[in-house]
Amino acid sequence: xxxxxxxxxxxxxxxxxxxxxLTLSTAYxxxxxxxxxxxVAFLLLTVTVKGQLIIDHYIGLKDVxxxxxxxxxxxxxxxxxxxxxxxxxxxx
Amino acid sequence: MSxxxxxxxxxxxxxxxxxxxWFVIMAEMLVFGVFFIVYVVVRSNNVELxxxxxxxxxxxxGVINTIVLITSSYFxxxxxxxxxxxxxxxxxxxxxxxxxxxxxxxxxxIWEYSHxxxxxxxxxxxxxxxxxxxxxxxxxxHVMLGMVILxxxxxxxxxGKYTAESHQDIETGASYWHMVDLLWIVLFPLxxxxx
Numbered sequence: 519x520x521x522x523x524x525x526x527x528x529x530x531x532x533x534x535x536x537x538x539x540l541t542l543s544t545a546y547x548x549x550x551x552x553x554x555x556x557x558v559a560f561l562l563l564t565v566t567v568k569g570q571l572i573i574d575h576y577i578g579l580k581d582v583x584x585x586x587x588x589x590x591x592x593x594x595x596x597x598x599x600x601x602x603x604x605x606x607x608x609x610x
Numbered sequence: 611m612s613x614x615x616x617x618x619x620x621x622x623x624x625x626x627x628x629x630x631x632w633f634v635i636m637a638e639m640l641v642f643g644v645f646f647i648v649y650v651v652v653r654s655n656n657v658e659l660x661x662x663x664x665x666x667x668x669x670x671x672g673v674i675n676t677i678v679l680i681t682s683s684y685f686x687x688x689x690x691x692x693x694x695x696x697x698x699x700x701x702x703x704x705x706x707x708x709x710x711x712x713x714x715x716x717x718x719x720i721w722e723y724s725h726x727x728x729x730x731x732x733x734x735x736x737x738x739x740x741x742x743x744x745x746x747x748x749x750x751x752h753v754m755l756g757m758v759i760l761x762x763x764x765x766x767x768x769x770g771k772y773t774a775e776s777h778q779d780i781e782t783g784a785s786y787w788h789m790v791d792l793l794w795i796v797l798f799p800l801x802x803x804x805x
Contacts, residue, residue: 527691534684538677545673548803551665561799568680568795576687577788578626586625586632590792593639597646597796604650605804608657 533571540564558605562598569594626690627782635789638752642793645748646800649741656737661805663738671722672802675715676794679753682711683791686760686784696774698767705764708787712757719750742801749793756790759783 544564547557570591574580579587625632653660689704726743733743763783766772772780 527688530684530687530691534680537680537684541673541676541680544676544799544803545669548669548673551805553661553805558804561804565796565799569792572683572788572792572795576683576791577785578687578690582625589636590639593643593792594796597643600647601650601800601804604647604654608654 530575533575537568537571540568555602555606555609559602562602565598566594627785628778631782631785635785638789639793642749642796645745646796649745649800652737652741659736660738663736663742664802664805667742667802668722668725669802671718672798675718676798678711678714678718679791679794682708682715683788685711686787690780690784693767693772693777693780694774698770698772701772701780702764702767705760705767709757709760709764712753712760715753716750716757719746719753723747745797745801749790749797752790752793756783756787759786 541564544561547561573587573590573594577590579590685704685708689701689708692698692700692704726739731739731743733740760783763780766779
């Protein structure tokens with residue numbers, strides 16, 4: 519198994535801090551009840567970033583062959599993309 | 611840099627856990643993905659209703675649950691890191707912490723549902739609540755199953771079944787638990803925040 523998977527518990531902790539910070543930014547936006555396409559885009563971007571961090575570093579797919587990693591990343595890229603498109607179309 | 615890279619051969623990691631769980635994970639994510647898309651489509655025809663009733667949700671409960679699930683995933687990842695180093699004690703401690711985080715999620719969710727159902731809200735109250743209740747309850751069941759899986763893994767860990775060289779069950783359970791976290795990471799902003 520490669521050295522890159524779980525190469526450091528410190529790295530896992532840094533990623534946790536990033537995930538929590540992104541979550542708190544989402545929470546703050548919710549607290550302010552902000553809306554609008556740019557806000558939606560930002561929130562979905564945080565979903566994608568958080569998802570990729572979990573997929574690559576917590577699940578450990580960063581150095582896994584092709585299909586499975588792509589399929590998982592597809593969930594955090596494609597679904598938010600479809601959601602953003604849906605919100606855009608409903609706002610037009 | 612590993613020897614394999616130095617030789618110009620980029621070796622890849624194997625999939626973590628049993629292959630069968632990955633088919634389960636893919637199926638679950640596909641189902642939830644379709645559910646999320648249907649939510650967006652239905653919302654587009656009921657924007658005002660969704661915006662109005664979304665404000666009635668307990669956002670702080672959702673925030674707490676997001677933090678709790680992310681932290682539980684963190685503990686599970688640390689548990690995997692520990693078992694790969696052969697540290698069974700630490701692996702067990704991390705699994706217990708992850709299960710404890712799961713229990714907090716369950717507690718917060720039950721508290722949230724008690725307020726929702728206590729206010730007389732149910733699946734047929736309106737379209738927003740149909741989605742809110744069905745989506746979150748469906749996810750809730752996955753959290754419960756994930757906790758059972760982690761608990762079983764903890765039991766066998768304590769029985770001495772897993773080592774640094776042999777711990778595929780832990781990787782399998784961890785992959786399932788991370789999926790549960792991933793689903794909530796999409797669900798929470800979609801249902802509770804985005805408007």
